[in-house]
Amino acid sequence: MINNSRLEYIFIRSCILFLHYLTPVSIIYTAFLIVSYSFGIPRPHIPLAINLIAVAETLFYFVVFLPYSAYLQRAAVHPPVPSRPERKALFEKCYKFIPDPDTYLDRWFLGAPQEEIKRENVKEFIQWAFFNCAGEPGDDDEELEEYVDAYETLVGRKFEPGRGKAESLRLTLDPIDMLHRSLACASALLTCSPTSGCSAPGSIFTAPRSPASSHCSPSAHKPS
Structure with a gap:
């Protein structure tokens, strides 16, 4: 177990820096190896293990x-875009289950100030949530305006x-x-503990998430 001493802190930060770079x-080193082998450029003796690690890291980055x-x-x-009556029914259903409309907007707009959440921003969000698309609303503009008006009634402004x-x-x-x-970081996760080992394959790639991702939306369909 790692404690809170300065020496251990320096050790951990050094490990993070090493894995980061x-x-x-x-x-860079693998590119140097390729060039040196191709053109017969003299190179210092480097242990085989270091060469293998460098090549493995390079392949992992470019191939995986x-x-x-x-x-x-x-x-x-x-999914197929629902009809207008179906969209309206879905909107009204969602409308009834928003206990705190200001918090709802705050989460879905990633904590943006209220004064920066304007009418077009809300329309854009509703267009994604109920029409599964973005861009110019075209013939759907009237319906979007209707939904924005309804949400204004909900938030009271x-x-x-x-x-x-x-x-x-x-x-x-x-x-x-x-x-x-x-x-190397993935390998370290696999060997640290059974718990981290189980989650390591999914931890190699990190996609930052927002607290808003836990709030349901009609359009929250994952790519297949």
């Missing part, structure tokens, strides 16, 4: 991480016209930000 250093990152950015597969700086969380449209974990 291991992949870029490995890529980058393709998986691209795979996760593919467009979500949405009018939304300012226009668009504010707030960005809503739209789970099936937003890009997924990937954070790389080195192969």
Whole structure:
């Protein structure tokens, strides 16, 4: 068990720094190995284990991480858009189960100030939630305005016209930000404890989540 001494703190921070920069250093070193072998450039004697680690980290980044990152950015597969009466019924059902409308907006708009959540921002969010799309509303604008009016009644105030700086969380449209974990980090997780070992495969790639992701939305369909 690790305690709270300064020496142990320095040790942990050093390990984090090492794991953080291991992949870029490995890529540079692997590129150097390829060039040196190709052109016969003299190189210092490096233990075979270090060469293998560098090559493994490089392959893991280019063969596993980058393709998986691209795979996760593919467009979500949405269900067929319901008819207008079905959308209205769904909206009214959701409307009844929002106990705190201000908190609801705060979570889905990632804690943005209320003054930055304007009418167009709310329309954009409702368009995703009930129409499974983004962009110009076209013929659906009248229906969207109706839903925004209803939500204004729920919160007890009018939304300012226009668009504010707030960005809503739209789970099936937003890009997924990937954070790389080195192969060595994954291996360390696998060997630290049975609990962390079980979760390690899913921990190699981290997609940051917001507390809002725990709040249900009519459009929360995952890509297939």
